[in-house]
Amino acid sequence: WNQWLQFKTEQVTSFVAEVSHFLKQQKPNVILSVAVFSNPEQERVMKIQQQWEVWAKKGYVDLIVPMTYAMDTNRLQRITQPLTQEQKLGSALISPSIKLLNISEIVAIDQLQSLRDLPTGGYSIFAVESIGNNLQNYFHRTQNHSSKTQPPIPYRQPFAAAHDRYLALKREWSFLLANEQLWIRDGELKSLSIQAEDLAQTLKQLEDNPSPQTLGIAQQKLATFQKQFQISMRLQALERPYQVSSWGNRLASIEMLLRYGERRIRN
Missing domain, CATH: 1.20.1440 (de novo design (two linked rop proteins))
Structure with a gap:
């Protein structure tokens, strides 16, 4: 069973490597991001053979977007903190995500602030149609930029x-x-x-x-x-x-x- 599990995991990793190599041959400056599951590595490999730590450390992907969806901020922090370690990421960026569906804007703002306080490359939001006026105002206040100046995008700048x-x-x-x-x-x-x-x-x-x-x-x-x-x-x-x-x-x-x-x- 362990050999079979290793084989399937290597097949997934090999596919990611091939896609990365092909895309970067065609467009060397392309930025390859992956939305991944946030389960602990061993559990994730057992269930879905997704070992994105290897993809990151070997340079196959540039941006890791773990689906760190949680209904409360404490759980979000517990899920996210272990994923931000340098030894897991190599030189890739990590951008944990918040799912706005079924949480209040107050909780969403609290979660956004908690991610800002962690060592990450930014955060991702799912989905844009769920962003209300309060969240828009929060972004405007915290970005410290005039309306004429766009903040730099971490994975591009x-x-x-x-x-x-x-x-x-x-x-x-x-x-x-x-x-x-x-x-x-x-x-x-x-x-x-x-x-x-x-x-x-x-x-x-x-x-x-x-x-x-x-x-x-x-x-x-x-x-x-x-x-x-x-x-x-x-x-x-x-x-x-x-x-x-x-x-x-x-x-x-x-x-x-x-x-x-x-x-x-x-x-």
């Missing part, structure tokens, strides 16, 4: 999206600092501020002139900033652990976008 997300984090930190709601020791604040500004400039350079060299510098500076961030935010974490955790996740999502962008440069 990963470096612009990384820079955009980082600036949103900086604005949030600046607001809290100005209102004395950010607890960082003075010496650490100065060092972190210098690193934060340096990283912002590097991400802007990467957005404007993407190259392997600039990307490598940005990844190095981001890693350095993440380490300093964890140290400097320890007092804030005592008061507001979820907030600091979500900031760490959002920095991790920027790291994910840079990894994904690396494959776009290479291809």
Whole structure:
């Protein structure tokens, strides 16, 4: 039975690989996304032989859209969190999804916010006809863009999206600092501020002139900033652990976008 299961799983993976190879021969810049089941890997392989972690790590697909449908936010987080690990995704992006049918707009907004606080490449919504006025207003408020400017699409403009997300984090930190709601020791604040500004400039350079060299510098500076961030935010974490955790996740999502962008440069 195990051999038969392995054979069927390999057949599915082989099909995905062949489709990916064919499409990218025809159109090298094509972005291949897959809507997949969100069950744990072992259970999923047993039931439907869908091992999308292999597809992601081997570069067969660019964007994973797991159907993380849930009626409440806690369950959504329990389903989604294990799927966002780097070792599962390689350099692919992951965009968990919310099914609007049969949930209220309040719950939908809560779920959207929870996904924004996880290390993901974005989120997907099923389906567009279920988006009401309250959700439209939520998107308008949270995107921080004028009506004339469209926010960058992560899977098409990963470096612009990384820079955009980082600036949103900086604005949030600046607001809290100005209102004395950010607890960082003075010496650490100065060092972190210098690193934060340096990283912002590097991400802007990467957005404007993407190259392997600039990307490598940005990844190095981001890693350095993440380490300093964890140290400097320890007092804030005592008061507001979820907030600091979500900031760490959002920095991790920027790291994910840079990894994904690396494959776009290479291809």
